[in-house]
Amino acid sequence: MARSGKKGLPGIADILAKHPASRGSLIPILQDIQERIGYLSQEAVAELEQRMGISANEIFGVATFYTQFRFTPPGRHTILSCQGTACHVRGGRQILNELEQRLGVAAGQTTADGQFDLERVACLGCCALAPVVAVDGKVHVQMTAKKVPSIISQYAEEGKARK
């Protein structure tokens, strides 16, 4: 996983070139970096510090404020368990509990085998079909705790097949 972090961070110069050289571009640049390498590594922030002239301290200060940014490499699949109001009243908490149980991690963590990230999100905007879980951007609607194992295995097998 450290692969992407170690080698001179391909493309940071390209990303910087795409945005106007102003402080207001900091968040879009961080978003682009995360999109490219999956997270904000120490190395990436150090490089930004040099190129943008904003201290690493300050960059981390901004990045940690926003829930979108992560500082560890992501797992192969990202499971977002929606905890919006509509999902909450329709049992979203039970589904998150079940996911935590089955994956053996708490929300915000990555499974030991690097297969799954489990995240809780405030709202995915699919409230009418609550409760929902999104895996790698695909939204699974009207979830029940019973459907959890089959969804996990579906993606776990996909991973194996690809290997």
Next chain:
Amino acid sequence: MTSLQQVCAKARAQWDKLQDSEVPVFFVGAATCGRAAGATEVLQALRGHIEQNKLDVLVVEVGCLGPCSFEPLVIVHKSGSPRVCYGNVGPDQVIRILENHVLGDDPCAQWALGKMTPGQRFGPDPRFRGGDVIPAEAGITVEGLDGIDDFAAHPMMRRQVRNILRNCGLIDPENVHHYLARDGYLGFLKALELGPDGVLKEVKAAGLRGRGGAGFPTWRKWQFCRDAPGPTKYLICNADEGDPGAFMNRSLIEGDPHAVLEGMLIAAFTLGASQGYIYCRAEYPLALQRLDVAIGQMRELGLLGENIQGSGFSFDLAIKKGAGAFVCGEETALIASIEGRRGMPQPRPPFPAVSGLLGKPTVIQNVETLGNLPLILRNGAEWYTQYGSESSKGTKTFALAGKIQRTGLVEVPLGIKLKDIICEIGGGVPGGKALKAVQTGGPSGGCIPAEKMDLPVDYETLTQAGSIMGSGGMIVLDEDSCMVDIARYFLSFTQAESCGKCAPCRVGTRAMLNILERIAAGEGQMADLEKLESIARTVKDGSLCGLGQTAPNPVLTTLRYFRNEYEDHIQKRRCPAFVCSAMVSYHIDCDRCSGCGACARVCPVTAISGQKKKPHVIDQEICIRCGMCLSTCPPRYAAVYRRSGELTRYEQRKEGKRETT
């Protein structure tokens, strides 16, 4: 004739041709909600079938029509027949609709939600155009297909007035010609004609108030900004729809992005702003994509850039992606975020309209407020004010979700009774359960109890009831919802989202949450209720920004209307709705249990034991109260039951009997 008018004329011809198309057309609702429900698979099946059989059939992807619980939605146009809107369409159904209705003569009435007007040819009424959803009171009935009712008479559509959403679900949001054909950008051209002062006058006469929640008169905000010195002004569209349970803005942007962008042009022209930003949540990838496409189209049409349409007015737009911080819905925090800083609010005054982005006068408007502007300009303030109540003019979109039969996005005139939205349009609570409350305004709002369903929905009434209009999320709660849990839920949300800048919000929300957690765990005391109220007042009065000032609302309204539930939790250690798991226990009735073992197999912590064909027992020490056993126990035995508070004497005896055996 300007070039824009030429394009419009061409667009209209193109649209009319589609409306009167000889070739059958499938309009498939493919917004985020539709895709989640399976619209992608429907599109795939449909396109595959068309290609395989070399059929002459058009497929158009449209936004969301609103009735989300019926998704995926497909509207089918067949020449010489009314259009039919089908609900809950899967890949198999869509093929059968194609085979039986379009190519055959069975309209598949079993899946139809209703018939709509057949393109242009539905009579002389000039108010409606091809593809419009005609309101029931217009008294226009659709001829043909007698077995299918009018879509306009569908209980979910009947009371709606679709002005802001008039294009959603009917046009291809990525085809600007569809928007132009339906009078798109005419409002902006009217604004150029009226001049900035004229527009301000019109918006003032329309009585438009901010749709983001607080309901501040739009014209007054604009006036402040115009009066502020300096030539540089900014306009920001706030599309950081962070309220959990709200999806109005997402639907509007996904279904009709140009409506919002035309509103931005009108606002910017009035303010004299030369640069605009759209601050949209990163969690809405499709909305972001639609905005990106639409902005490109505006550039091509000469609606952005220098000297727009030869008016001397120059304006440009950029999208800023939010990075996941609820507080950035607050104006000053949003500005900080655009400036590349931590999204923490500033004390006001100075208000952003005087000193905002980079210290320049800045107006921030909600997506829906902007979506209203083209309507007001095109049709005039007089037309606009025919909808709504004395103090709250126009229509408003609401997102219905939670324990409600028909979920979805609806648009109604302000002043409509709450029960008309919940019980009539939404169809009330499913499963014969009792309505308990409606939560409006998200984490800043409150719960309005069932006995207040007669209240008219306008800014003042909802505020008096202790809630707020908010941006339009309505979550329906039934008898299975625990009000202490709801209060705790919202508090845990605001507590986690509090930016930590000011102490009342940072410390106060934490202190309130601690008390609520204690009560939910069955360890509350009666004195806690007064303490809660007192902290709530401090947080309300002392917080710096709207997030903190409104964070106590869910607690205060539930205490006001559902105090007895709090008292039950504290005095009887009982959660009447069986939600607070610390006070709920699951048991197996030894006289009913057949020992089938179904519950033991699903129990995630193996708390259930027992021999085959012998009554099973739940070990209360191990049980995590997930309720899987209750939902798994076959109905013919119905042996698992749950209790909150003390067991009845009969039940205690049974528990005892089992322990001795």
